[in-house]
Amino acid sequence: MAKAVFAGSFDPPTNGHLDIIERAAKIFDSLDVVVSINPQKKYLFTEQERIDFLTDLVKKYKNVTVHACKELIVNYAKKVDADVLVRGIRSTLDFSYEFELAQMNQNLNPGIETFFLPTKEKFAIVKSSSIKELAMFGGDISRMVPPCVEKALREKYTSSN
Numbered sequence: 170m171a172k173a174v175f176a177g178s179f180d181p182p183t184n185g186h187l188d189i190i191e192r193a194a195k196i197f198d199s200l201d202v203v204v205s206i207n208p209q210k211k212y213l214f215t216e217q218e219r220i221d222f223l224t225d226l227v228k229k230y231k232n233v234t235v236h237a238c239k240e241l242i243v244n245y246a247k248k249v250d251a252d253v254l255v256r257g258i259r260s261t262l263d264f265s266y267e268f269e270l271a272q273m274n275q276n277l278n279p280g281i282e283t284f285f286l287p288t289k290e291k292f293a294i295v296k297s298s299s300i301k302e303l304a305m306f307g308g309d310i311s312r313m314v315p316p317c318v319e320k321a322l323r324e325k326y327t328s329s330n
Contacts, residue, residue: 176245182315251281253282
C-alpha cells in the first residue's frame with residue numbers, strides 16, 4: 170500500500186493545491202495533506218484555520234487526511250509509514266528548488282521517494298504569496314482559490330484596514 174505525504178504551508182490553500190491533492194489521491198492509496206508549521210515564518214492564517222480549510226476542502230476524498238507538522242517532513246513521513254513525498258511543480262524554478270530539496274530529503278531518509286507532479290497550465294501562476302497580495306489590494310482571486318478561502322481573505326484584509 171503506497172502512502173504519500175503532500176506538505177506545504179497552505180497559507181492559503183489554492184486551487185493549484187487542490188488540483189495536486191485530487192490527482193495524488195487518484196495515484197496513491199493514502200494521502201496525508203500536511204500543514205507545515207515553521208516558527209520562523211509569519212503566516213496570514215493560523216495553523217487551525219489552515220487545517221480547517223483543508224479538512225473541509227478534502228472531505229470528498231476517502232483516502233485523504235489532514236494533519237499538522239512541526240518537524241522535518243521526512244521524519245513525519247517515517248513516523249506515519251509513508252513511502253512518498255508529493256511535490257507540485259509550477260515551473261523550472263520550482264523544479265530546481267524542489268530537486269535540491271528532494272536530494273536533501275533523500276540523504277536524510279533514503280527510504281522516502283519524492284514524486285514531482287507538474288501543475289496543470291491554468292494553475293501555473295497560482296502562488297499563495299501573489300494571491301494574498303492581490304486580495305490585499307482588492308484584486309479578483311476567484312479563479313485561484315476556493316470560495317471559502319476567498320471569503321476568508323476578504324475578511325482578513327477588510328478587518329485589517
